Amino acid sequence: MIELATNLFIAILGLAGGLAVGSGLVALLIVFDLIPRLAQLARAYRMSKWFETAIVSGSLYWTFADFMDWKFSLQSLSLISIIGLFDGLFVGMLAAALTEVMNVLPILAKRMKLSKFIASLVMAMVLGKTLGSLFDWLVFQW
Incomplete structure (x- = not known):
């Protein structure tokens, strides 16, 4: 009985932590208007729905990849360069958008x-x- 209560408490604590992090990310995106800023920096105003879709799809994909313990079968060097390229693009665009709005x-x-x-x-x-x-x-x- 105690083990069940402990597992239930850990599950609730994990859910609460995930909700806190997720709501913090959503607050960051909404309060700083990051998606419109990214669209502005990329000069792709009409494609802002694609930015939103990419952020949501990426979040869902990597959540499932983490939970399902998915593995990649690419060579490690090519995988590192592909992931590094997309990570660098995202961080660079995010940093550029944040520098514009950090006068908060x-x-x-x-x-x-x-x-x-x-x-x-x-x-x-x-x-x-x-x-x-x-x-x-x-x-x-x-």
């Missing part, structure tokens, strides 16, 4: 009357992310 922090600091503390806010964010990553890597990975 100065606007937020100005509205909250924290403009003189902007350097401290950025450092707090950087240190928090770094320490959180180190804590996760050193405590939970070992």
Whole structure:
């Protein structure tokens, strides 16, 4: 009975974590208007539905690939170069879109009357992310 409750708790915890990450990604895409920005940077305004479809399809495909433990049969060098190319394209386009919309922090600091503390806010964010990553890597990975 205790094992069933433990497994149920772990399943609920995993579902909650997945929903939190998924909703964070959706919030990022919606709040920053990343898909229209990507379409603008690519000069492909009429193809923004294809960008949306590609993001959803890629998410679903790689979710199934992870759950089903799918394997590739390509040579490792060609597979690395193909995946690296698409990863590089995605990260580059995402970074370009984010640089255009990242004026959110100065606007937020100005509205909250924290403009003189902007350097401290950025450092707090950087240190928090770094320490959180180190804590996760050193405590939970070992």
